[in-house]
Amino acid sequence: MTRMIRVLAVIPLLISSGATLAQDAPQAAPKPDTRYAPYPSHNFPNRVFFGDTHVHTSYSTDAGMFGNRLGPDAAYRFAKGEVVTSSTGVKARLKRPLDFLVIADHAENLGLSPMIEESDKRLWASPWGKQVHDLTKAGKAGEAYAMWGEKMTAKEDPLKGIEGLLASMWQRLTKAADAHNTPGLFTALIGYEWTSSPDGSNLHRNVVFRDDKSKADQVVPMSAYDSEDPEDLWRWMANYEKKTGGRVLAIPHNGNLSNGLMFDDVTLTARKPLDRDYAERRSKWEPLYEVTQIKGDGETHPLLSPDDEFADFETWDRGSFAAAKEPDMLPREYAREALKRGLVYEKKLGASPFRFGMIGSSDTHTSLATTDEDNFFGKATAVEPTADPIRFEEKITGYLPDPKGRDYAIRHYEASASGLAAVWARENTREAIWDAMARKEVYATTGSRMLVRVFAGFGFAADDLSRHDFARYGYAEGVPMGGDLKPSDKAPGFLIRAMRDADGANLERIQVIKGWLDADGKARERVYDVAVSGGRKIGSDGRAGKAIGNTVDVANATYDNSIGEPILQAFWKDPDFESDQHAFYYVRVLEIPTPRWTTYDAKYFGVKAPEDVPATIQERAYTSPIWYTP
Incomplete structure (x- = not known):
């Protein structure tokens, strides 16, 4: 102890005698052009971010009226890794949080179920609205949904003319997105689904904004009530960008339920052969394609790729939502074949309408973005995890009779626990994630990371x-x-x-x-x-x-x-x-x-x-x- 005291006593003497410690030595000034760290000049993407661009909450009528009680807040919290109780009372959590999420609720009567739940008096301005409200409150949600389905099929908006209804629901979604968006940690991209279904064929697109609430709120989502033609959607998107200075893109769903319409050789409404103008507009507004999701895999088909032993994977090839499929429809439904046909168009027209990158996403209607095989909460609330036979046997397609009497039903056990969007970017922000999508530096997975x-x-x-x-x-x-x-x-x-x-x-x-x-x-x-x-x-x-x-x-x-x-x-x-x-x-x-x-x-x-x-x-x-x- 005495020796330690003596040593400590020497230190101030050394300092006072002019001895200089290393940390006190003046640093030599570096030259103005000195560079040491190799990274300040790096600006290329250096990380993969995983997310889901296709989650439906209770704000989608076909989710909320089928028992989904989880709104946008729960969907975001679940994606961030929190424990959330599902609509059927089962605790749910992801193995690992996602990096980003797009809530893509259907534009058609957006928020109808929450409005019914809240007994929003604006519904009563429409006799139809009052009737579906009263039926649902009386425990007859199935009858109420059937009434909505009739209007949706006929493309007649049952709430048309009620001032501010769609805008108020849209603004709730954009508010939730901004509240959960945390640059660098979690990205909540604003989006919605445009649900075009001509004659029951799936031409749905998810519309994804680069922008925040202040710009997105300057419009209300275009719905299939306005038009079912993708060219009209592209015009709406162009008008949005012109009006706000913002950016927006659309992502078509996998085309296996489109009965040959997703990658058709003619335009939807005019039935004209595709020309260069169409090709350039489609590739501009739709840079990505959702190649895999709950409704099966859309990369290729064994009849289109007979030499590919991995082509028959999670295949849905029996029909659309309303009719059975004809064999000649297949080439106009799958990604690989579309990319090949795009080459033909490019040589002929100088531009390809089918020049897209590929992502996966879930299309869940439970608000829970689950894509792991051992943690799959299903397509909709009715088929969340249960020993009840409904989990396997519930029909997804095949409710409507096929004109030729064929059975084209697809049941829930054929649903895929798929998929995810993987994005190469430098930072986890709206701008970086969206820009990666726009330049197609992305890939799809069937759920794995x-x-x-x-x-x-x-x-x-x-x-x-x-x-x-x-x-x-x-x-x-x-x-x-x-x-x-x-x-x-x-x-x-x-x-x-x-x-x-x-x-x-x-x-x-x-x-x-x-x-x-x-x-x-x-x-x-x-x-x-x-x-x-x-x-x-x-x-x-x-x-x-x-x-x-x-x-x-x-x-x-x-x-x-x-x-x-x-x-x-x-x-x-x-x-x-x-x-x-x-x-x-x-x-x-x-x-x-x-x-x-x-x-x-x-x-x-x-x-x-x-x-x-x-x-x-x-x-x-x-x-x-x-x-x-x-």
Whole structure:
């Protein structure tokens, strides 16, 4: 103790005698052009944000009048990771919070259910409004909904003329979005759904704003009561931007319920062949396509891609909401075929109407954005988790008789626990997320949060996969997903990296899907395996014929990661490139097999699993294409 006192006593003597400590030494002034940190000049996207652009709350009539009591506030809180009690009394929570959300409630009589719940006296200005209110309050919500359905089918707004009704409900939604929007932490994008359904065919679009409440409130949403023609929606969007100085885009739903109308060869109303003006307007206002959601997967179909063994995935191909499907409708409903036909249009017209990036989202009507197979709250409140047979057997389509008497019903056990939108951006803000969507630097997943990055260019080599500055180099020397390659005599090379969901399954393979126009102008496609797990080899035909295997224990709804790889990567150079041929390339990443949600349900509730859906699935991601134009 005495020695310590002596040492401490020396310190002030050293200081007073002029000894200088290191921290007191003057710092040499850096030169004005000194640069040390490499990052101040970086402005390229460096993070993936996961979200859902398609959530319905009680403000959607087909949700609220079917028992959904959760409004926008609950939907946002759930997306942020909070525990929320569902409308059926079941506690719900996400495994991990989302980064962003779009509440896309139907514009058609937006907020009708909350107005009924609150006994809003403005409803009583309409005899129809008073009647649906009284029926619902008397416990006859089914009859009230049927009355609304008749008006919706006839495209007759039953509340037309009641001043301020739609605007007030819209302003509630925009207020909730602004209240929950926290730049850098969580993004609440303002949006709604325009529900075009000509003759029961699904042409729905989600309209997403870049702006805040002050701009969005300057309009009221255009609804299908105003028009069912997408060209009229685009005009409305153009008028919004002109009036407010804001920005807006639309995202069509997967077209498997459109009965050939989503990617038709003629305009909807005038039935005129598509021209360059149409192509340019559609690609401007609709830069994205929702390729996967609860109502099945819309990448491709086994009849359209017979050489693709992964084409038959969560397939809904029996009809629209009102009629069975004819086989010749399929080419005008699926993303891959539309992208191929877009190449034909581009060569013919100088522009493609079907030049879109790809995202997934849920289309949930429960307010709960659940896309995990073991946490799937279903399409609507009536089919939330339960041992009741309704969970599997409730019809989603097939209520209306088909003109030819065919059974085209699709039941809830065929619903998909899908999907998510993955966005490459630098920050979690409305502006950054929306801008990434507009430039198509996005990808779709069927619910998993795997990380996927793609660059294409003419100077890449295999060694570039190992670069420490992989992303910086990729942007400097090539283009990302959603980009356009310049004409070249050299074949493009692709740098591809994929990493599994941190809480999910290992990866099974990475594939490149190519579409191109041959010498005769015919659209063709080919699937290339570019990275495979499990020590398998890729043959001279570009395919790994052997399957990875399957660790799923169906009876116990479990799997393990003893097969597959947590990370896969590849450098791939197109071996069949022709510099004078239009082409596109997108990447598909597949996980190892895991239990489907119906398998989890069967185990949890002790019920028999449906026999005509698979017990296991392979979750997947689809990137936005990269295009080559000669």
